[in-house]
Amino acid sequence: MDLSSLFTAIAPLDLRSCLITQQGQLTFKHYRDLQTETAIARINSCTKSVLASLICIAIDKGLLPPLMTSISVFFPQLAQHRDSRKKEITLLHLLTMSAGFNWTEFGGQNSFPRMARSPNWVNFVLEQPLSDSPGVRMEYNSGVSQLLSAILVQATGMTTARFAELYLFELLEIESYKWEMDPQGIHTGGFGLWLSPSDMLKFGQLYLQQGKWDNKQLISQELVARSVRSAFLVEAPRQGYYGWHWWTDSYPVASNNSSTHSVEYFYARGYGGQYIYIVxxxxxxxxxxxxxxxxxxxxxxxxxxxxxxLLLQQL
Known part of the structure; x- marks a missing residue:
């Protein structure tokens, strides 16, 4: 498909990069400059979707218990907490950001900046009161992503980054990356991963291919499908739904007979304009x-x- 008109359309935006693959072939490539093509940069909250892939891999390998397991298995202090609802929080609640913590990422309580300034991020998150019972509603929360990273460390006996190297990055030939850590040395689950645009594209392609790469099933098809399935309707001003640390949405398409249908897609989203869309x-x-x-x-x-x-012109 000819996407040449896209160069003109995005020129005023001065994007750092824009890459598109269709049926496994790179059909559009824009970099602001030569350095951008190989340089790594913060992907911000796209890190959450990478973390979710590592959780899925750990599940496939039998390193994590069933997703309905209480996280008190990993954080025993919750079992005796004065709010008995905290011991009901499961791994699945963390993945779908429905743990129920009273949390305002930015603004209001400024929970994320307060966590980042605290001496122990995991303890900070666990100590937050609940505003909802677990599983009732989705509330965007980088703190629960940090809990997942800490759980991955306990379950695998290695750092989150090392697990990623062994079971994801090396297989995708991702050689250059950086991953920030909290004060305890736990790699940041909700942000802090640095990748190049081309390596972000590889990660998206892995999910388009239902977890398969070079004829190897890196993530089971079942868990890929479950992780990008809509779990909770998100609240305004955000749009669409939320899965397992992935966003999901649809795009309306009008047909010749005036009826409409929707094209479904899912995506990783990071602050400041970092995106990986899979259609x-x-x-x-x-x-x-x-x-x-x-x-x-x-x-x-x-x-x-x-x-x-432009993409839908081919339908």
Whole structure:
């Protein structure tokens, strides 16, 4: 498909990168400069989706108990907590961000900045009161991602980054990365991973291929499918649904007979314009990266308003 018009459309946005593969072939490539092509940069909350893949791999390997297991297995202090609901929080609740903690990521309580300034991030999260019973609603929370990273360390006996190297990065030939850590040396679960745009594209392609890479099943098809399935409707101003540390949504398509249907997609999203979109029905992966401050960015949804209409011309 000819995507040449996309160069003109995104030129005013001054994106750091825009990459598109269709049916496994790179069909569009834009880098702001030569350095960007190989340089690693923060992918921010796209880290959450990478972490989710590691949790799935650990489940496949039998290193983690069933997802309905209480996290008090890993954090025994919750078993005797004065709020008995805390011992009901499961691994699945963490993955779907429905643990129930009273948490405002930014603004309000500023929970994320407070966690990042605390001497022990895991303890900070566990000590937060509950505003909902576990499983009732999704509340975006980088703290529960940190709990998942800490659980992965306990379950595997190695750091999150080392587990990623052995069972994901090396197999995808991701050779250059950086991963930040909390004060206890636990790699950040909700942010802090640095990758190049091309390696982000590999990760998206792995999910498009249902966990298979070079004829090896790195993640079981069942867990890939479950992880990107809508679990909770997200609250405004966000749009769509949330799965296991993946966002899900759909794009309306009008047909010639005036009826409409939707093209489903799922994506990883990081602050500041870092995205990995997977559109299974179009066999397409889109990576977008940006490094401008929010007030310097154009107020446009690049994927939905610019890229998706071009991709859907092939339907």
């Amino acid at each position: 299974p029905s179009l066999k397409t992966v889109v990576v977008l990266t940006n490094d401008k401050r929010k007030k310097e960015q154009y107020p446009v949804d690049v994927f939905r308003q610019i890229i998706a209409p």
